[in-house]
Amino acid sequence: MIGSKSRERTQITKALWKYIEKKGLKGETGDGVTCKYKTKAGKWNTSKGGQVIHAGEDDLFYEFVGERDKISMMELAGLIEQHIEA
Numbered sequence: 172m173i174g175s176k177s178r179e180r181t182q183i184t185k186a187l188w189k190y191i192e193k194k195g196l197k198g199e200t201g202d203g204v205t206c207k208y209k210t211k212a213g214k215w216n217t218s219k220g221g222q223v224i225h226a227g228e229d230d231l232f233y234e235f236v237g238e239r240d241k242i243s244m245m246e247l248a249g250l251i252e253q254h255i256e257a
Contacts, residue, residue: 172231183251191224196232197244198223208243218243 173186191197198204200221207217224247226232227240236242236250 172235180251180255183255184248187247187251190232194229194232196225196228197221198225198241204241206241206243208246210245216243216245218245 172190173183178186198220202220204223204225205217205219206223207215210216222244224232224242224244225240226236226242233239235254242250
């Protein structure tokens with residue numbers, strides 16, 4: 172999605188957001204779509220509209236997020252962490 176070049180975490184996040192925008196995966200404010208996610212504290216929260224990423228609309232991103240149809244933008248950092256090497 173963003174290439175294999177070595178990058179800092181902030182650069183990876185920026186590149187992923189460019190990919191999300193380019194592919195039109197970000198939800199729209201007021202579209203009625205919601206997504207539940209677990210916080211670091213273990214509580215459940217809900218993201219709505221523009222905070223939802225429609226991962227199921229892109230095969231590569233769908234695989235990246237663990238084959239989930241939609242994720243909260245709040246989960247993106249944790250997903251990046253699972254895929255990077257120190």
